[in-house]
Amino acid sequence: MITLQEGQLSDVQQRGDYAIVAITKHGVQVARELERSFQNADLYYMSKFEQGDEQEKGIQLFTGSVRLLLPSLFKSYKGLIIIISLGAVVRMIAPLLQDKKTDPAVVVIDDKAEHVISVLSGHIGGANELTKEVAAILGARPVVTTASDVQQTIAVDLFGKRFGWTWESAEKLTPVSAAVVNEEAVAVVQESGEKSWWQYDRSLPTHIRTYSSIAEALAQAPAAALVVTHRNLSNEESQILHNGVLYRPKVIVLGMGCNRGTSSEEIEEVIQTTLDELNFSMKSVKAVCTIDLKKDEQGLLDVVKKYGWEFIYYSPEQLNAVPMQQPSQTVFQYTGAYGVSEPAALLYSGAEKLELVKKKSGNVTISVAVVPH
Numbered sequence: 001m002i003t004l005q006e007g008q009l010s011d012v013q014q015r016g017d018y019a020i021v022a023i024t025k026h027g028v029q030v031a032r033e034l035e036r037s038f039q040n041a042d043l044y045y046m047s048k049f050e051q052g053d054e055q056e057k058g059i060q061l062f063t064g065s066v067r068l069l070l071p072s073l074f075k076s077y078k079g080l081i082i083i084i085s086l087g088a089v090v091r092m093i094a095p096l097l098q099d100k101k102t103d104p105a106v107v108v109i110d111d112k113a114e115h116v117i118s119v120l121s122g123h124i125g126g127a128n129e130l131t132k133e134v135a136a137i138l139g140a141r142p143v144v145t146t147a148s149d150v151q152q153t154i155a156v157d158l159f160g161k162r163f164g165w166t167w168e169s170a171e172k173l174t175p176v177s178a179a180v181v182n183e184e185a186v187a188v189v190q191e192s193g194e195k196s197w198w199q200y201d202r203s204l205p206t207h208i209r210t211y212s213s214i215a216e217a218l219a220q221a222p223a224a225a226l227v228v229t230h231r232n233l234s235n236e237e238s239q240i241l242h243n244g245v246l247y248r249p250k251v252i253v254l255g256m257g258c259n260r261g262t263s264s265e266e267i268e269e270v271i272q273t274t275l276d277e278l279n280f281s282m283k284s285v286k287a288v289c290t291i292d293l294k295k296d297e298q299g300l301l302d303v304v305k306k307y308g309w310e311f312i313y314y315s316p317e318q319l320n321a322v323p324m325q326q327p328s329q330t331v332f333q334y335t336g337a338y339g340v341s342e343p344a345a346l347l348y349s350g351a352e353k354l355e356l357v358k359k360k361s362g363n364v365t366i367s368v369a370v371v372p373h
Contacts, residue, residue, distance in 0.1 A: 002044075002062035002069065012069075013060060016040040017078040018130075023066050025049060027083035030113045030138070034081070035059075037137045041081070044069065067092050079105035079130050086117060093120065100124055101170065107131050109140070117143040124157050147181040152200045154180050154188075154208065159226060160247055163194045166283055168246040172224075176245050179224035183207045187222035189214050189240070191229035192284075193249025194373050214240050230284035230370060248283035255289050255345030255367035256300065257331075262363040264302035270364040271303070278355055278368060286371065287312050289344035291319060291335055312348050319343040325357050341367035 002011060012019075018041040022031035028049045035043040035057075047061040054061055062069055066084070073080055074096045082089050086108050097103055097120075105127035106120035116135040122128040128144045135142035149155070156177040159165065167173070179186055186208045198204055211217040214237045217225060225244035227233075230251050233241070252275070258267060275282055287310035294300060295313045304311040316336035322343035332338045342358050345351075349369035356368040 002060060003064060012042075012044075012072050012076060014042060014076050015058065016042045018042070018081060019044060019073045019077045019079075020081045020083075021045070021066060021069070021073065022049075022083040024083070024111055026111045027109075030083050030109060030111070032059075033113075034109075034134065034137060038081075038134065042077075044073070071096060074104060077104055079107065079126065081107045081109065081130070081134060083109045083111065083113075085110070086119065089119060105130050107134060109134065109138070113138045113140050115143050116140045118145070122146045122149075147177075151181060152202065153205055154186075154198075154226070156180055156226065156245060159245075160193065160197055160228065160249060163197070164250045164286075165193060165228070165247045168248060168281075168283070172241070172243060172245050175243055176224040176226065179243070180208070184223035185209070185220070187211055187217040187220065187225040187240070187244075189217050189225065189227045189229070191231065192251045192370060192373065193228050193230075193247070230280055232279045232281055248281055250284060250286035251371040251373070252280055252285045253287050253289060253345050253349040253351075253369040253371060254285060255341035255343070255348075255369070257290060257294070257340035257365040258297065258299065259363040260297070262297070262299045264299040264306075266362060267299045267303050267364055268306075270361045270366055273361070274356065274359060274366050274368065280355075280368070282307070285309055287348055289313070289348045291316065291337055291340045291344065293335055294340075312344070314344055314347060318347065322346050325354075341365045345369040 020031045020035055020041050020043045022028045022045040028045045031043055031045055035041055043059045044062060047063050050061055070092050089108050093106060100121055101124055103121050103125060105125035107127055107130050108117045108119050116131050118127040118131040120127060128146055128149055131142045131144055157173050188208060188210045218240055225240045227240060227244055228247045228249055288300060288304050289312040292313045292315050319337040324339045324342050326342060327338035345354060345367040346369060349371045351369040351372055354367055354369050358365060358367050
């Protein structure tokens, strides 16, 4: 039982990523129905509606004002699904708002479960998608008011997110979004990354045009731009970011070998120096690939953990099946493979050629590939 008191954060027991909250008799029934079908959610409702199976089902009961419960839930959960009137929810969460990049998704359901409304963090926080999912479960009508969703156009803050793309800076997200929804001339320049980013069953709006290069887009003087590339832009190219957002697709694959016991600092320095030489961004690295003999190499493990990169390793037989430009008899004597970094990068990326075939630096050997799309 949670007893809510002024000035104290409630002691919630979080298990899932989402919290469902109800304070009325009908709302509790809706909440229980939703919780049965919605995985990864914790259910909270007032103790006076206890039905006897709450402990068995992991349902948390509370006494006192729900206003005192929300700060803890707001701080802890990825999303809140609240079965209370919209106006009341707005007043209760207003003091808790910080930033759209960190605030949780907030979705409101009316007492009869006729409407599910996206209230907060519709895009970045995922409230719009959560609204549609909850509405589908309840057979309710989803209410989403975000302009890009209503107009079925590009959501600038979510562009490529499902592929793992990240933006270089959030500074221009708002003005570029405004250009998109206001139907101003918008350029999309894509040099790398997944091509299937347009999700609607209709053509791209006429005010949004795709270009094969930044120079081509600049020549048309668009009002805004979305640039997708793993490259670092030149000073001249950077002019397109005057009102543009730069996205980093996850396309760079690092094939790596190293001597046993090589420090993570040395490995990281070689990676950064190599990418700088290639004029590539660290933010576009997708994976580090090596031989299975190195699957427990602590320096490699520490680097991939630090950056959240995939860590892939192959057997000598798999590596030897890949044609190599620079096979090594010496490497074969020690590992059973004629190469590590070169074939590993080719094998994972699926590229026909490497951006960097092989470079030896101190205790580290590195090859670089870019995933073709």
